[in-house]
Amino acid sequence: MLREVLMTALGQTLYMVMVSTILAVAIGFIPAIILVITSEKGLKPNKVVYKGLDFIINILRSFPFIILMIAIFPFTKLVVGKTIGTTAAIVPLTIAAAPFAARIIESAMKEVDPGVIEAARSFGASNWQIIFKVILKEAIPSIILGVTLTVISVVGYSAMAGAIGGGGLGDVAIKYGYYRFQTDVMIYTVVILIVIVQLFQSMGDFIYKKLSK
Template sequence: MSISNLFVEILLPGLIDTLYMVILSTLFAVIIGFIPAIVLVITDEKGLKPNKTVNRSLDFVINLLRSFPFIILMIAIIPFTRLLVGTSIGRNAAIVPLTIGAAPFAARVIESALKEVDPGIIEAAKSFGASTSQIIFKVMLKEALPSIVLGITLTVISVIGYSAMAGTIGAGGLGDIAVRYGYQRFKTDIMIYTIIILIIIVQVLQSLGNYAYKKLSK
């Protein structure tokens, strides 16, 4: 099989599946991660509404979810995945564990970005009578946006790695191709091609993230 046919018939469908899983699960993870990130920042001892109980409880839950190896997480939530999408196999099923695995990571990077905001800017907003919601959405998020973009870039790259692992249990994508063709059928060339494609994706995403960061930082 020529390289062009190999790409069109095998690698391209895998690439599309990988991008499908990565884009949707990252989107859901960031949306879900925003909520605990904001709550953690607000309830921190130096936050707008300090609350040690809420902060420590949420912090524990996020750390607990982050401590699960992804391969174990995928298997552990199979009943939940089947309940949501009706199956535990395929790219749609993979989005569930990918989202759950990435959401705590997204929450942490967003939390870190928000905590980097200059306290002086927040105090200035308070002095002008800004409400808590105004400070969060019009001051903190705006100031932290460049760092949040970098954090989301890291999240996407992490999800790409997770998606490759998801392929080992029938989720499809480049990971599935690497296992079925590169490992089980001893086709080293296909294994190498999948690795090259993944490297290119990561490099492109990191470059785009760095570019966006520089643009937003100006």
Template sequence: MLINDVLLPALGQTVYMVLASTIMAVIIGFLPAIILVITDEKGLKPNKAIYKSLDFIINILRSFPFIILMIAIFPFTKLLVGKTIGTTAAIVPLTIAAAPFAARVIESAMKEVDSGIIEAARSFGASNWQIIHKVILKEAFPSIILGITLTVISVVGYSAMAGAIGGGGLGDVAIKYGYYRFKTDIMVYTVIILIVLVQIFQSIGDIIYKKLSK
């Protein structure tokens, strides 16, 4: 009964939180990633001040403990969604926590593109935007998929922590039933489900990566 009434709805909440926040984090993360790639000392338009400033901000946000972040932005979360607890409310801090991570993995993927390809595009008269859009992003896309997969897996972990302070999902079930009510079986089930969920996301990412790399 607990599986149908508790675990399955919690699994649905976790998947909802993870996918929604990852999508938004990736969308948000793309812009700073592109700016970092362009303004890097080896980039298309080097600018040390912009690069160092943005790099510093991303590092600060990445190092912020998620639980503290979630509590600290309660007023902002309430402003956006009208409440501070629940799965929808948890998406706000999850997105903010994941966006810097997404930006960093996208940046790393784009920097892996062979400089010879970029120089070849330049020699044909391609503009910076064309190089970013048609060369770097296209060549880096398989690696970006792997980076997004890592982001998803990180968000799964964040979502479990969100359950500790009313975020819902499997983390919430583990706290309420496994910890407070001493139901060890429920705790074990939630851990197994989270492990399986991570494996599914990783497998999907690997499959997409292999198809795009051919």
């Protein structure tokens, strides 16, 4: 019985984490590219756009996840038709992770050697070619590490989502470990979460090393 509960919760957690991370990274790429282009040393500096987008991302990143999840209940219901459950939790998870992913992608892209960018310019490459064929290509290894950090953050968020009906391992820990005083269940869920984080970190490090060669 307990094994089935934990396996189901594990599946729900992985579902939430993977879908949310993919969506968050996809969404995060857009503001990250805009920030890189409009920054002071960017291809097309624009202080107003950069400062405005920078401010919005900082605000979104400052929201505690539990508060964010409750605050956007109406939006979640509009998107998926309900406010509780594993699928519903993906909406706030994505919104919470997207600005984090954007910052990481931005930082990775800004680490690219300016000399490489200047070389591409000297060959007549357009700004979009420089962004997608030079900067992104050079930043891929660092972006992989950033995505790994994003996945690990989403794992933590998903555990918190269980506190208010998000499902997954956090939900099992609350229902069984806390409310029913089953300490063993609490320990199992914590151990499983630690293993998940370690696996994702190891995978990210492995891919980073392969791409860095």
